[in-house]
Amino acid sequence: MPETPTPALLHLMNASKCYGSNRAAWNASLRVARGEILVLLGPSGSGKSTILKLIAGLEDLDDGQVWLNGQNIGHLPPEQRGIGMVFQDYALFSHMTALQNVMFALHRQPRPRRPKMALEHLAMLGMADFAQRYPHQLSGGQQQRVAVARTFASAPQLILLDEPFSSIDESMRAHARQEIRAILRQSGLGVVMVTHDCTEALSFADTICVMNQGTIIQTATPQDIYLHPANAFVASFIAPTNLLPAHIHNGHAHCILGTYPVAAQNRDTEQAWLSIRPESLSMEAASSTQAGPQGIVESTEFRGDCQFHTVRIGAQTCTVRSAIGPSFQPGDRVQVRPCSPESLVVLARQ
Numbered sequence: 001m002p003e004t005p006t007p008a009l010l011h012l013m014n015a016s017k018c019y020g021s022n023r024a025a026w027n028a029s030l031r032v033a034r035g036e037i038l039v040l041l042g043p044s045g046s047g048k049s050t051i052l053k054l055i056a057g058l059e060d061l062d063d064g065q066v067w068l069n070g071q072n073i074g075h076l077p078p079e080q081r082g083i084g085m086v087f088q089d090y091a092l093f094s095h096m097t098a099l100q101n102v103m104f105a106l107h108r109q110p111r112p113r114r115p116k117m118a119l120e121h122l123a124m125l126g127m128a129d130f131a132q133r134y135p136h137q138l139s140g141g142q143q144q145r146v147a148v149a150r151t152f153a154s155a156p157q158l159i160l161l162d163e164p165f166s167s168i169d170e171s172m173r174a175h176a177r178q179e180i181r182a183i184l185r186q187s188g189l190g191v192v193m194v195t196h197d198c199t200e201a202l203s204f205a206d207t208i209c210v211m212n213q214g215t216i217i218q219t220a221t222p223q224d225i226y227l228h229p230a231n232a233f234v235a236s237f238i239a240p241t242n243l244l245p246a247h248i249h250n251g252h253a254h255c256i257l258g259t260y261p262v263a264a265q266n267r268d269t270e271q272a273w274l275s276i277r278p279e280s281l282s283m284e285a286a287s288s289t290q291a292g293p294q295g296i297v298e299s300t301e302f303r304g305d306c307q308f309h310t311v312r313i314g315a316q317t318c319t320v321r322s323a324i325g326p327s328f329q330p331g332d333r334v335q336v337r338p339c340s341p342e343s344l345v346v347l348a349r350q
């Protein structure tokens, strides 16, 4: 029996796409509810844009299905799918004003109504005062808002965003992200966004799909991806982490930092990684009276709001993040320990 799609707004089922022998997307499934923002996150070449193109109809599926609002749309051309797309370069028509760009998306509306409707869409994005400007007379962030207004004007059920913040100055990016997120939220539409920027994904998404080599590795909330990564790739891709070889025995992990209790579901194994983030380690000057492994500070890095220390313990190194304060110097003897056992994540070692 074929799987019956549930009433998610978007349901991508077992989608695959190969270019020659290259599996750009492999057996990828995801769901997006109305009002949900899903972010596809992964390194360059992991298949994020391919997934977006398969949803939009800009590429044909080799295998799998795309359902939107309970309808199989896999065979429909892009313009009949009810999906709006905002590209990395915004793809505005350079010979048209902001207003004309938005009006272009209103071609199904009666001609006399189009200017007023277009202006309303621009106003929603705070761009009414810029209606008569051409794209080259607008900043990157302003062009992006016109592109989003134009996408809204096409009355889509789902919006796809391909690296929409990458052309915006770093100093403006966080602000632009917050604003566009609030507007997308208000719209109540489903959103799928592609990015390779982890901070962007963590702050923008309701749900993150982490991709690698054409495959979706983990789908979860930003908190879960960060705190409970599915494997060592996700753990280290989403944010810097220490991956320490460990073996698990009787509910305890044994590693270079010592022995710590771990959650009961972790079965005994000689072959595990212990993931622990730099901010979850604490460090103090070693004293001869303290038990436990000691290390030597190899290097320190000042980051303004914090500092990072690389510490060698036996044959391994780990990174410790600490608040600004008295700094350790290379060569100092220190003791490193996890701030709490909960901050240790046991991962399979393949």
Ligand SMILES: Nc1ncnc2c1ncn2[C@@H]1O[C@H](COP(=O)(O)OP(=O)(O)OP(=O)(O)O)[C@@H](O)[C@H]1O
Binding pocket: 019, 022, 023, 024, 042, 043, 044, 045, 046, 047, 048, 049, 050, 051, 196
């Ligand atoms: N039209 C194409 N022809 C051949 N190979 C392609 C084509 N489009 C993408 N690929 C290959 O498919 C794989 C996935 O590409 P895709 O653009 O989906 O990755 P991505 O995760 O979006 O990367 P980036 O973050 O760099 O944009 C890559 O190996 C890429 O080289």
